[in-house]
Amino acid sequence: xxxxxxxxxxxxxxxxxxxxxxxxxxxxxxxxxxxxxxxxxxxxxxxxxxxxxxxxxxxxxxxxxxxxxxxxxxxxxxxxxxxxxxxxxxxxxxxxxxxxxxxxxxxxxxxxxxxxxxxxxxxxxxxxxxxxxxxxxxxxxxxxxxxxxxxxxxxxxxxxxxxxxxxxxxxxxxxxxxxxxxxxxxxxxxxxxxxxxxxxxxxxxxxxxxxxxxxxxxxxxxxxxxxxxxxxxxxxxxxxxxxxxxxxxxxxxxxxxxxxxxxxxxxxxxxxxxxxxxxxxxxxxxxxxxxxxxxxxxxxxxxxxxxxxxxxxxxxxxxxxxxxxxxxxxxxxxxxxxxxxxxxxxxxxxxxxxxxxxxxxxxxxxxxxxxxxxxxxxxxxxxxxxxxxxxxxxxxxxxxxxxxxxxxxxxxxxxxxxxxxxxxxxxxxxxxxxxxxxxxxxxxxxxxxxxxxxxxxxxxxxxxxxxxxxxxxxxxxxxxxxxxxxxxxxxxxxxxxxxxxxxxxxxxxxxxxxxxxxxxxxxxxxxxxxxxxxxxxxxxxxxxxxxxxxxxxxxxxxxxxxxxxxxxxxxxxxxxxxxxxxxxxxxxxxxxxxxxxxxxxxxxxxxxxxxxxxxxxxxxxxxxxxxxxxxxxxxxxxxxxxxxxxxxxxxxxxxxxxxxxxxxxxxxxxxxxxxxxxxxxxxxxxxxxxxxxxxxxxxxxxxxxxxxxxxxxxxxxxxxxxxxxxxxxxxxxxxxxxxxxxxxxxxxxxxxxxxxxxxxxxx
Amino acid sequence: xxxxxxxxxxxxxxxxxxxxxxxxxxxxxxxxxxxxxxxxxxxxxxxxxxxxxxxxxxxxxxxxxxxxxxxxxxxxxxxxxxxxxxxxxxxxxxxxxxxxxxxxxxxxxxxxxxxxxxxxxxxxxxxxxxxxxxxxxxxxxxxxxxxxxxxxxxx
Numbered sequence: 045x046x047x048x049x050x051x052x053x054x055x056x057x058x059x060x061x062x063x064x065x066x067x068x069x070x071x072x073x074x075x076x077x078x079x080x081x082x083x084x085x086x087x088x089x090x091x092x093x094x095x096x097x098x099x100x101x102x103x104x105x106x107x108x109x110x111x112x113x114x115x116x117x118x119x120x121x122x123x124x125x126x127x128x129x130x131x132x133x134x135x136x137x138x139x140x141x142x143x144x145x146x147x148x149x150x151x152x153x154x155x156x157x158x159x160x161x162x163x164x165x166x167x168x169x170x171x172x173x174x175x176x177x178x179x180x181x182x183x184x185x186x187x188x189x190x191x192x193x194x195x196x197x198x199x200x201x202x203x204x205x206x207x208x209x210x211x212x213x214x215x216x217x218x219x220x221x222x223x224x225x226x227x228x229x230x231x232x233x234x235x236x237x238x239x240x241x242x243x244x245x246x247x248x249x250x251x252x253x254x255x256x257x258x259x260x261x262x263x264x265x266x267x268x269x270x271x272x273x274x275x276x277x278x279x280x281x282x283x284x285x286x287x288x289x290x291x292x293x294x295x296x297x298x299x300x301x302x303x304x305x306x307x308x309x310x311x312x313x314x315x316x317x318x319x320x321x322x323x324x325x326x327x328x329x330x331x332x333x334x335x336x337x338x339x340x341x342x343x344x345x346x347x348x349x350x351x352x353x354x355x356x357x358x359x360x361x362x363x364x365x366x367x368x369x370x371x372x373x374x375x376x377x378x379x380x381x382x383x384x385x386x387x388x389x390x391x392x393x394x395x396x397x398x399x400x401x402x403x404x405x406x407x408x409x410x411x412x413x414x415x416x417x418x419x420x421x422x423x424x425x426x427x428x429x430x431x432x433x434x435x436x437x438x439x440x441x442x443x444x445x446x447x448x449x450x451x452x453x454x455x456x457x458x459x460x461x462x463x464x465x466x467x468x469x470x471x472x473x474x475x476x477x478x479x480x481x482x483x484x485x486x487x488x489x490x491x492x493x494x495x496x497x498x499x500x501x502x503x504x505x506x507x508x509x510x511x512x513x514x515x516x517x518x519x520x521x522x523x524x525x526x527x528x529x530x531x532x533x534x535x536x537x538x539x540x541x542x543x544x545x546x547x548x549x550x551x552x553x554x555x556x557x558x559x560x561x562x563x564x565x566x567x568x569x570x571x572x573x574x575x576x577x578x579x580x581x582x583x584x585x586x587x588x589x590x591x592x593x594x595x596x597x598x599x600x601x602x603x604x605x606x607x608x609x610x611x612x613x614x615x616x617x618x619x620x621x622x623x624x625x626x627x628x629x630x631x632x633x634x635x636x637x638x639x640x641x642x643x644x645x646x647x648x649x650x651x652x653x654x655x656x657x658x659x660x661x662x663x664x665x666x667x668x669x670x671x672x673x674x675x676x677x678x679x680x681x682x683x684x685x686x687x688x689x690x691x692x693x694x695x696x697x698x699x700x701x702x703x704x705x706x707x708x709x710x711x712x713x714x715x716x717x718x719x720x721x722x723x724x725x726x727x728x729x730x731x732x733x734x735x736x737x738x739x740x741x742x743x744x745x746x747x748x749x750x751x752x753x754x755x756x757x758x759x760x761x762x763x764x765x766x767x768x769x770x771x772x773x774x775x776x777x778x779x780x781x782x783x784x785x786x787x788x789x790x791x792x793x794x795x796x797x798x799x800x801x802x803x804x805x806x807x
Numbered sequence: 808x809x810x811x812x813x814x815x816x817x818x819x820x821x822x823x824x825x826x827x828x829x830x831x832x833x834x835x836x837x838x839x840x841x842x843x844x845x846x847x848x849x850x851x852x853x854x855x856x857x858x859x860x861x862x863x864x865x866x867x868x869x870x871x872x873x874x875x876x877x878x879x880x881x882x883x884x885x886x887x888x889x890x891x892x893x894x895x896x897x898x899x900x901x902x903x904x905x906x907x908x909x910x911x912x913x914x915x916x917x918x919x920x921x922x923x924x925x926x927x928x929x930x931x932x933x934x935x936x937x938x939x940x941x942x943x944x945x946x947x948x949x950x951x952x953x954x955x956x957x958x959x960x961x962x
Contacts, residue, residue, distance in 0.1 A: 157863030157916045158891045191892075267879040267893045270864040296878075 046308060046315060047166075049075070049094030051082035059126040064133055072126065075099060076119035077106055080132060087132055088141060088170045090148070090256045091208035092120035095314055097217045097449065102209045103148070105170070107140045108132045116140050142176040149179060151186045151231055152257065153203045161258030163271035167206065186231050194235070195243040196729040197263050197323060198252060202234045205259040211235060211251035218316070219247040220445050235259070244730060246438050246716065249322040253304050253315070262301065264323055264726035269295040278305060278680050280613055280621040281321040282374055282606035284715050285530040286417065286439045287615025288313035288321050289681065292607060292626030299325040299607050299627045309681050311418035312619065318438035319727065320715045325607055326724030328627070332590045334602035335630040341598075350601070350632050354639060357558075357599040358646025360582040364556030366393035368580070370546055372561030373400025373532025376611025376623065377670070378656045379636040380534070380541050381663035383560055386640060390647035391558070397546030399567050400532035401539055402797065403501050405508035407688070408515040414687055415496050415525035416617040420447045423496040427485045429514065430458040430478065430503025435714040437529045437616065440498065453492075455485045458503060459710045460779055461737075461772045472774050475708035475799065476699045478503070478510035486517040489524060497526045501535065506799045507699040529616050531713075537614030540669035540685055547796035554580030558643075560636060561603070563591045569795030570788075571761040586639050589719070602633035609635035610656040612678065614685055620673055621682030699799075704759040706803035707742070707776065709792060713783035722785050733766075734787040737779040738804075740769045746804045753807040756780070758800040761791035764807045778802055834927075839952040845909045845922040846951070848900055850943040858888055858944070859919035862895030866911035866920060874904035875911060891917075898940035902928055924951045 051074055058069040063083055070079035077087045078094065090103035099121040107116040111129035116137065119130075131137060149171065156162040187203060194200040207226065212235065215224035223237045223245060237243050243251075252262050274295045281288040281302070289309040293301035302325050308315030327333075337353030339346055348356070361367055369387045371380055380398070387394035420426055420443045433440040441464060448454050454468030459475050473481030489495040497514055504511045518524040530536055546564060550572050557580055564573040577583060582598040585591075588605040603609075608629035614620045625635075634642075637656055644651040653659040657675050664670040669686045677683055702708050715721070717732035736754060738746070748754050750769040755762060756778065765780065765788070773779055782789040792800060831838055840846070851859045862879030878897040888894035909922050925947040930936050 155891070157865060158861050158893050162863070163868075267862070267881050270868070272868040273864060273877075 046094060046306065047089065048081035049078045050310070051078050053082055059124060061124055061126065061128040061130060063130050070124045073123045076108065076110075076122045076124055076130060079124045080119065080130070085132055086173075087119045088145075088174045089120055090166065090170075090206060091210060093210055093213075093254060095218070095316075096210060096213045096254075100209055100213065102207065104144050105141065105148070107137060107144065109134060109137050141174055145171060145175045146179055146181070148206045149175075150181050151203070152206060153185055155204075159201075159204065159258035160261045160266060161255075165258060166256040188234070191261075193242070193263070194237075194260065195248050197319065197726055198243065198248060199261045199263050199266060200235060201259050201261070204257045205233070205235060206257055207233045208256055210254040210256065211260060214251055214254055215243075217449070218442060218445070219245060219250070221245045224251070246318050246434065247316060247442065249319050250304070250316050262323075264326060265293075265301045268300045269293070274300065277624050277626045279607070279624045279626060280615070280682075281317065281324075282533045282613060282623070283318075283320045283324050283718070283720050284437050285533045285535065285616050286313065286437045287533065287613060287619060287621050287682075288317055288439050289621070290317065290321065292325075292624075294626045297628045299328060301325075307680075311416040311617075311681070312615075313417070313439045314442075316439055316442050318715065319730070320438070320718065320720050323726040324720030324724050326726050327589070327720045328605050328607055328629075330589070330723040330725070332723055333605075333630065334587060334590055334594065334600065334633065336632050337602060338594070338600040339598070350634060353599055353601045354642045355646055357584040357601060358643055360598055361391060361556045361558060361584060361643075362647055364392055364581045366395075366553075366555040367391045368549055368552075368554040368557050369394055369396045370549075370557060370559040370562040370564055371396065371398035371400070371538065371543060372559075372563070373398065373538070374534055374606065374613075375400075375538070375561050375636065376534065376609070376613060376656075377537045377541065377620070377663055378611045378659040379560055379640065380538055380543055381666070382637050382640040382644075382651060382653065382659055383558070384541065384543065385651055386558075386644055386647070390644045390649035390651075393555075395549055395552075396543055397549045398538045398543045399546055399562060399564060400530075400535040401543055401545045402531055402535060403505040403508075404545065406501070406504055406511050409499065409504070409511045409518075409526060410528060411687055412515060412518050413525045414618045414684065415527040416619060416684070417443050417527065419525060419527070420444065420452070420496060420498070421450060423447060423452050423494045425453045425455070425488055425492040425495040427489065427495065427497045428454065428456045428458070428464070429482065429485075429497060429499040429510065431498075431500025431529055432458075432460060432462045432712045432714075433498070433529065434463045435716060436500070436712065438715055440529060440616070444498075453488070455488065457481045457485055458500070459774070459777065460712060461770065461774065474774070475710055475777055476507065476702070478507040478699070479513045482510055482513050482517075486513060489517045489521055492521075493523060495521055495524045497524070499526060499528060501528055501530045502797065505797060509698050527617055533615060534613045536616075536618050536685070537612065537620070540614060540688070541663065541667050545796065547794075550576050550795045552576075556581040557583040558586070559583065559593060559597075560586045560640070561588070563587070563593045565592050566790065568790050568793035568797050569760055570791040572795050586636055588633070589723070601639050602630060603636040603639055604629045604633055608633075609637070611635075611637070612660055615682075618685045618687065619682045620670070620678055620685050622675065622678050622680075702799045702801045703794065704801040704803075706757075706801045707778045709756070709758065709800050709802045710777050710779050711782045711789060711793065712779065714781055717781060717784045719785045732781070732784075734784040734789055735768050735781050736765045736789075737768050737770050737773045739773045739775040740771055742775050743767070743769050748804055748806050755805045755807045756789075756792055756802040757805070758792040758802045760794050760800060761788070763788040763792050765789060778804060837951050840924045840926070844924050844926075845907045847902075847923050847925040847928060847947050848905075848911070848938070848943055849921055849923045849946070850898065850940065851919055851921065852944065853890060857890045858894060859890065859917045860895050860898060861889050861891035861917060861919075862893050862898070863916065865914040865916060869910040869914035871908060871910065872904045872906045874901040875899070876901075895940060898943065900938045900943065902936040902938055903933055923947065925949060926951060
């Protein structure tokens, strides 16, 4: 966790002040702790945390003397002013800091050897650097039963709590769920939820990172390793397209923990992670993980070695007259590039398509200046068009809440009821009416200084006319920028490489199929895809987990998960970021790029990339949007790729027509019900399921009842799902959650995600 | 002259023939070690059967030879192994790596590990030199006598 806020000492608004007898500079209004840290003086802190909003001054550890202020003052809540005279090392200050530390330790148990925080504990570190050395306390310490389960993932040890209020402030001021509070007083103070229930939410895990002692610890990580047993690797979360920067903790070849980085990426996630990003790594160790290559020969299924599987894959694909390469939405830039090269040369007459490439008509909007998530902070108007950031791009929710707190106006326009509606003005639009619903937002964009539009790729893909309206409005305001929340984590990267959508391939004879992290049968138009796969040739699957496709494939080759290989993902805000391998993965698996290169050797035209680095270099040379990037320029924090030039706006004059009869279907995905949430041992208790949501009046008209199973029928397929009635949901549409493993909602959609109507019946 | 010199030389030899031998008949007889001799490790339990080790891994951090491996787990009411919240599910010392420096003993906050006086650790198989927790909790089969304070270096 960042202890102190970053301070820019190169600006023009610096003031001079005296720190321990020397004259130093800092921007006016910076808090003293930050100004001191920027000038090389450490003031001990516990409750101060730059990302938690206004300082609280709860722990009193940062007492310093400032001339003119009687007594000592807390450096965390005192802004720097010109000609201030600050002393952080005088005898008086040292005595006060020692005294506070002695008091904090009065009730803190000395169970560091059994505490998960031991070795990476701010209280340990600061006691070592600043403390009095020994305690005069002989009285018994307070005792509570421990540990309590604050939530299914968080253990609470009340004895260790030093009442710094960081977790409470996170809950009240950052995630704004308001669940956590401090009850009782004095030595009996304890962290609890208001209701006494479990602390459930989307971001609860962040309190573990925030806790400066071992009071809040992660249950999946509990007692698995100590700080000196582990290696930490900076990487990127691939659970959604926000692309939060993470730190992977590796011990004995396995990922044991994912946490926010000590030096967060202020442009992306600021160190916050959602619970799926934090605990989703458990999916790698799930029984559904592919651990052994599989060959299916006639009716016979057998396991084989990696070499044998790649040889077999080369053999079956080379015998086909033509082939199809299907890429998932989360293949890395390197994997996609090598797959394209394979299709261009070694594979016989191949076509490439990906489920991650959506919104062909959204070019004009994408060509506008792209913002980063961090740019939300400076905006005075944030328009959220479509989507459901709270569930689909969770950490974006925290940035939106922060912008609202900083005074930005938030306008949400979209077809579905969502939890962020309370943040500002909310305009619900009927499916097909998004462009109309944007009228008020467009008028506001013209009048403010720095508007920013956060838009959902899939919702605007369904109504490209709204994208034209937005692009026009944003084009008129020179300071306006846009931030695309893509549906797939590497959607922007696949687009930059010129990969086409896979939907155009579904009606064709597929021939031999090479699927890389793809499972089209579980995606939109699943039935049509399954028919196409049935009539096609042999299927070779490169995947990290079992799926419907691996059950029918001729050759299954296990590949690394995103915790185990190197590569680049282009996430929201067109930000290229590097994945780094934390764990090694199962013995009989290999990184996807390596398997594809090996396959090229088997196909007789060897591709000469020896590492992801060289594959990425070749990819940047071939794709104009990626030019100028390499692994070194991306570094730990990533870099923006070039904005693609505006493409033709043809056919964007109207929303796409709805196919079928009945009510329009609006689907959404929840990261908290996705594969990571269901496969990871730590998350499965809180994973959400598939459901359909209707307004009660609509349900009465359709004669279906709450909590019953209902059948939805569209021209593309049929799906049976549990119904929930919600008075908050708009009338005139059916809302359904897709993306749940084993779910069938996506089969209702057309392969190209064209909007559909569905009929509703009791199952 | 030469006979005299030869006898002179043999005088030393014959004198020593009459003395008690300096060598000890190892392995039938063993040299006692000093009280602070650092030999084979031992893990200790309390009298009630609970292990003293809580699996804190401080010995791992202190070990300069990187020969200790600890994998901890949580004690449950059904399976209470140690006195603390956690216990060492796996505690292994690779004796072929250990340099017998005794840092693990110094690092241990619960006096759970000590270095004892046994030094007869040779094996026919490298694998057998990785001592598991069960081996370390038990007494070494080959005892070595402890030297009493003030006794002579040879015995």
